[in-house]
Amino acid sequence: MVEETPDNVEDAGYGIGAASRRLGVPAPTLRTWNLRYGLGPSRRTPGGHRRYDAADLRRLTEMKRLIATGLAPAEAARLALALPPPPPAATPEPTEETPADAPETGAPPTGTPATGTPATGTPATGTPPTGVSEAGPRRPPTAALARAALVLDSHQVSGLVEETLARHGVVWTWERLLLPVFDAICRRQDDTGAGIDVEHLLSDRVQAALQRRARDVPPHEGRPVLLACAEDEQHSLPVHALAAALGEVGVQTRVLGARTPYAALAHAMRRLGPVVVFVWSQQAITGDTAPLAALPRLRPACRIVIGGLGWQGEPPPGVVRVSTLPEAVARITATLA
Template sequence: MNGVPTDSETLTVSAAARRLGIAAPTLRSWERRYGLSPSARSAGGHRRYSPEDLARLRAMVKLVNSGVPTAEAASTVRDRIYPVRSPNVTSATSVADGPRTLVRRPRAAKPVEAADLFQLANEMDGMRLTHEIARSLDRSGAVEAWTSRLVPLLVGVGEQWERTGKCIEVEHLASDAVAGGLRYHTRRAIERHKPDESTRPVVLACLELEDHALPLLALAAALAERGVRVQTLGAATPINSLSAAVRRIRPAAVFIWSSAPRTADAEALQTLARTRPSYSLVIGGPGWQALGTPTGWVPTLADAVDALVTAAHR
């Protein structure tokens, strides 16, 4: 056979993706963006992934999962030779853990900045943008990442759209990536910190006219890091629906976000259901501030976290 892999030794894109535990579109994206192409051919001339290709891609997956940026991971593995996994190696052993002379240790990944995220958004690289956002959240924590990177990103793409009248698709992609990164980080934080299911949760919501709910996702992520149970109702929640939820959940605290004066309804707050035991009402966002910093208003995400953690542990 002259060392050429047979069809039975090579895999299609879908089969290779399943073997690696990743999505087939991700594998195609790595081929298109980073040159990690299949090197073998089937008898009919179709491109297939060889055992050597899979060994290289396993190393790539391991690096990306450890937090190395996708482009840097691809550069690390692309031109190196990886040993093929032998039959007597257990599935728990990665070929990326093979002889140290074959795989160089990647450089420490540079911390991502808001400008880097803005560039990825304008390149329409949603997959990598979401990954970098999740990595930033994992490294810095939700409060720091939201304040110093994610808010500047969202402001930047919003101002770009208002200034040029174009690139609304960039704003949508950035918002979706921020939401995806925050939700992923929240799930991981819940797994790590395992909130006590016997404690009363915190409810996060926006009133009926408020459509901007990303700050609630940031707050949910920060509370998950502190081991607080959270129920997020999201954007545009009518006050009667919020009241019904409060009666059923009987939370330790309720947080309501408002981004603009038109979405801050102080009268609606007066009709919000009360329960026994009572809960703390915390409000945040510039919409409430425009009403003269009413009772319960907190100026920052960090202040909201402190207030809600205190209420949850009361």
Template sequence: MPRAVLGAQSVPEAALSVTEVSKRLGVSASTLRTWERRYGVGPEERAAGAHRRYLPDDVERLRAMIGLVRSGMPTGQAAAAVHADRARPDRSAPVRPAELRVMAESGEACALQELLESAVSEYGLVHTWSRFVAPALQEIRSGSDGEVPGGSPSRVLMCAFEHVLQAVHRSRPRRPAQVPARIVVMSDAIHEMGAQVVGVALTWYGFDVRILSSERYGGVCAAERFTAHSASHEVDLVVVMGRGGTCEEFVTTIADRSDVNILLVGADTPEILSQNVQRVRT
């Protein structure tokens, strides 16, 4: 997928007090003052006698240092690493899922969204999801400490990524006025976000995409839902993201009832023998 440039979502350059930064990052104000005095990690600009005011870049450096310290690195080495990173060319996009996890755990939704936008611009949407966001979610959800109700890091990350998905969809190229091929993406609950990513990526290539749930809701099963949709819309391709016996059942039903082409996506999709069904692992 082409790399979307999302420049309209930048975070305002609001300066924060040491108390506000302390609350956001979960580190005491006295510790932040000590780090500034001892290691030089603090506000970049500060007038003599004035209160500390942290700009977004200052907060990002502190967040990076906190992540290193929490990973087991001695404080002095973490500070040196942060200073060394500043000397390198600017890199705003994440390269490790752990970076996203630390930001999500800190509750920095706006900064997290900005970082994800940079990643999409540099690496593309599908790569950002599969290499950064999905592994970060797995790291968060596999932890044994549990999540605090109302402040779930996984939800913080998911919501930030959903905002980026919306922005990518809005910025898709406009195609010539012609009837595009319609693709229906069907997924179970566990693959919902992946289905959204695939759907948005396909719209960038000019396809008319709709996403249908393959779960049973309101007494309606997946095959019935697709039949109702295809009765009023011509469908050229069905992309299925799911697993297990339920997925196999509704795909087999759709293949038996229609001649529409079906593409199973994912290593955990069932293997179905049908001339209309193909399967790709990634």
């Protein structure tokens, strides 16, 4: 029998495996931070399992950031534990399109700091991307998508993803629907050891939908944006999400995908002369920033942007780090402008 999936997939919190993947911090390190500094999960399930909630992840993200700046772990933990809570987001007045109990439209998911870019995937001008409905925000179909994935209903998964993309655009769908459902599936893997097939089917259908939107950009003159994963980084779905989000605002991209050797990336840079190169690292083992300094310096100049929680330490001079999909879109479109 398939487990029921709650409407809000973040209600149960995050197991240590899911928190590790989300933060890019190894699970043994999280256990050490809990034992030594008290930076541990603060929630318990009815069955007695400990879970990290949104506030825990926020403190751990700050801990990781402070250590990356060179601060001693004990001092970083002291500052992370003293981190003030974020200001409450403004709640829109309920309307017929927005139920009173609907999630706040401006709040990105746990672990993705808010930016000045609208969460609907719109460019800075406020004009909706091509093909995106101007109707007001609605509750994302997280429970329906999770149930369809759990029973391996690829047709239903594709339909829900395509419908939400068409209505709300890539950024809204990624942050409000896809990330929460993937987190729920990963938590189920942590608890039961099962669900890899579910994750793979969902990833396949999401990637197919995102690639279709990225291909909708008509070819035009101008330098493209080059997107790739770091060498040995196999998690490429965020790169496809960025390509699709850029496609909505008319930006041409070239996607090299997973596990791109830096030599191959350098070769592609010389051949294409991109205006921006984006490199994704999700796991700490792929997040060495040193090879970025050896990428070719092009003329005209090329901006290097990196994203993902895998990156360790400060990036080389001139390399820009972004934290969220909206921030990546905003940074790249600003460079193009």
